[in-house]
Structure formats: structure tokens, C-alpha cells
Amino acid sequence: MAGASAPSASALSKGRIWQILWRRKAALLGLTLLVIMILAALFAPWVATHKPDAMRIAQRLKPPSGINFFGTDEFGRDLFSRVVYGGRISLTVGFLTVCISCVLGVTLGILAGFFKRLDTGLTRIIDAMMSFPDILLAIALVAVLGPSLVNVVTALGIVYTPRVARVVRASTLVIRELPFVEAARALGTPTWRILGTHVLCNLTSPIMVQATFIFAYAILAEAGLSFLGVGVSPEIPTWGTIISTGQQYAGKADWIMIFPGIAIVTAVFSLQMLGDALRDMLDPKLRKDL
Template sequence: MMRLVSRPTALAGLVVLVVVSLAALLAPWLSTHAPGQLSIVNRLTPPGSAYLMGTDDLGRDIFSRVLYSGRTSLMVGFLVVGVASVIGIFLGLIAGFFRKADAPVSRLIDAMMAFPDILLAIALVAALGPSAANVVLALGIVYAPRLARVVRASTLVIRELPYVEAARALAVPTPVILVRHVLRNVTSPLLVQATFIFANAILAEAGLSFLGVGISPDIPTWGTMISTGRQFMSTAGWIMLFPGLAIVVTVLALQLLGDGLRDLLDPRLAKDI
């Protein structure tokens, strides 16, 4: 932790991410209005003392909706990382440890990565149906190959190391070797990759919601707020501005934190810190 603090950019990313997470967690206490409270009389009110970030076309408070939307967007990103990790770690360990499975699993990973992330996500959500759970599942599948390639590359090296060979010679069960000797040694690159996937998942969820194929519009997210405000871009730009800033700040914080973790955990870069 002290080494992370020594890097100003990584520390700034961590601090911003903590602030954003706390703001979303404490939304019921920080918000000035209910996120779904309508006030047609106050529709399209500019930012001011009554409404810190203004109101949308239905008179809903933008500040409160940004806070509550952060809950949804951050939760989606966290769950996507979880789903992608489960799928990616499984495929990576299988491909890297078992030589016969390497070719078919690697071809599957390459085929999935050949498609642009957003197009594959749209196709999966269209097939599964628009809902929060299906968006998480679709994005988890989309980003799993990235983790799978990292795990596979590390496993190919680790499986040839003496302590793994010794474990095999002692007839240690293969699942135990995979968990105790292989998976424990790929944690560092996985952690770094997870921060980048977290950021990409937030962007992808916002993109899907903006296109109308993501989470239901009844659930406030940063992407749905931007989608709602695009028709008022010239007259009430604050509807899109503040959720857009929330996305930019959160994704930038995750990227800075990921870069800092990569520099700390990579032995080739750690000596320069």
C-alpha cells in the first residue's frame, strides 16, 4: 500500500474511485430529492441552489439521479468483472495446463476476440433480452477472453516450473495444483486486468443503455441519463453533461489505478518505482 501511495497518479485514481463509490453508497443521505420524483413545473431547470445539477425533461433532480445511477453502473461493472473472472480463469487454466485442450480453447478465445466488444455485447443482449442480469452476463462473456489469455500465458510458464513438476511427481491432485500452485501465482496480472475490465464494463453498459438495448430505462444509469438528454443537447446540455462527467471521472480513476498496480506488480517495472 505504501508503494502505491508513492505513485501520485495511482493514488489519485484510488482516492477518486473511493469518493465515487462512497457517493453512490451514501446516495440516500446525499441526494436532495428522490431520483424518480417528478416536478413538471420545474422541468429543464438549469443548475442552481434548488437543483445543484438542474432537472431533466420530467423535472427530476439530476444530482440525485447521478448518485443513484452510480450505484447501478458500479454494481454492473463489479459483477461483470466477477463473471468474466470465473469464465476467463477457467478457460485460461484449461488451455494453459492441459496441452491437448490448448488448441481448441485458444481458437475459441481468438474467435471471440475477433468481434468488436460492443457489437458482440449487442448481439448477446439481443439474444438474451434486455435486463440488468443479461447485460452483466453478456459483458462478462465479452471480456472473459481477455482474462483467459492472461491466465493461459502465465499458466504455460508456471506449469514447467520445478515445484509444479514436484507436485505432479508426488501425485498431488490436478485441481489442487491448479488452485494452490498456478492460480495463486497469476493473481497479480489478473488484478491489473480486472481494473481495466471494470472501466470498460462501465463504458460498455453506458453505451448499451444509450442505444436502448441495455438495462431497462426504469432503472437509472449514467447511460440512460445521457440517452434521455440527447434530445435536449442544445437547450439543456446539463442533462448529458453531469452523467457524462461521472463516467469520465470514474473510468479515468480506474485506468490510473490499473496503471499504478501494473507498475507495482510487474517485476520488470517495480525496480523503477
């Protein structure tokens, strides 16, 4: 019954998905870049050419070369290796932020959309959280929790929860009125089973699309927090912390900021392209034009 109500990821065959990706070169490029970056982060010990924390003061602020592909920083550390290892942290922050925001957002969205008596109160909370700019709310939460990797992930997860909750609530409001949900109620199906079997299964598409966008937003937010000095500890190499420490050498060693900046732009671009492609593939109205 669930499959007849709303488009889901299973509505497309694998062949159809690859056909659409092949026709949308930007999405295929985004997927390729994202896979490359994930593999580089996973296999960082083999991809990196040096130890990321190995200091060589005699080689400080060296421009890119055949030995140091991205140059060196103020302590003579190989920038290419630090960017590769930094990808591990930045991508992990994005992934964990998606997990936290999706779990909290889906829970709040389903409760608000399915149970009318909870809708008003939860909607007010969601709207209140979205009234603050993301970065300001993240700074406030990190200031309260304290600057650390765990707290940054927690803060960003909370910040992006309302985005998921609003989308889930809107979809749940539609799904709860569909005939198959009414039929399940009439048959005496427990509410928890209706939510898990009929409602949640039909929320896969919007959740997947939101997850890709939040992944990109989280990477940018982590970089912004680290740049402002309220994020991850400077000793931990992330793309944001590398840019933050390199800003004092702007004009003298611009590569310290340029290469991690390119990594951030590439990751965000690839995720945005994938998000657009998923939205078009999973929306039947847009899929007709593909």
C-alpha cells in the first residue's frame, strides 16, 4: 500500500537512474568528485605524501612543487597531506550532522504532521529556530556547549533539524489524509506501525534530497565556525581550520587558503549537483522532463 501513495527511490530502476545521470553531466561530475573525495579521505594514509603534523621549519611557506603538491604552511607541514586528512574531519562532520538532523527532524516532522494536537506547539518551535541565521545559531550553541568536534557536530545537527522537520511535516500532512492510511486506521493497525510502514517509507525521497543539501551546508558551516575560531580546535586539521590559520599569510602564502578553499567548493558543488539530480529523479512531475 505504501508504494502506491508517493514516489520513492525504488520507483526508478538502476538503469533509469544511470541513464538520467548520464544525461545530466553536472550530476555525474558531482557524483564522481564526491566519490573521489570520500575515497581520498578514507585512504588518507596511502594518499597523503607526508605525515600531516610533521614539522619542517626549514621548509616553511614553500610554494607548490613536485615534492609538496600544495606547498607548505607556516610550520613546514605538507599542505596536500593536511588537506587530505582534513577531508576526513570535514566530511565526517557533514555526515554526522546529516544523521543528527535527519533523526531529530524526521521525528519532530512526523509528530507535528500526523498528530494534530502537537502540530501547533512543534511548529512554533521549528519556526522560532528557523528565524535565526544558521551561522549565528551555531555560534551561540557552540559558545554554550564549548568549542570541540563533538559540540560542533551537535550544534550543527540542532541548527539544521528545522529544515528537515518542515519538509517532513509538510509531506506527512498530505500522506496522513491518503486512502491507504485511512484504510490502515479502519483495520485497526497500530499508530506506530502506520508511521513506520506507511508514512516513513513515503518520506524517503524528500529526506534524501534534504540530506544532500544539509551535508553541503554543514561543511560550509564547519569551515565558517573554524575560521571564526569558535569551531574545532586549531590543532585538528580541517578545511576550515587550515584556512583560518593561513589567513595571516594572505598575500605571502596564498596557497594555504586557496587549496582547502577549493576542496570546500568542490565538495559543496558535488553535493548540490547530486541534490538537484535526486530531486528531479524522485519528483514525478520533474522526472517527466528528464
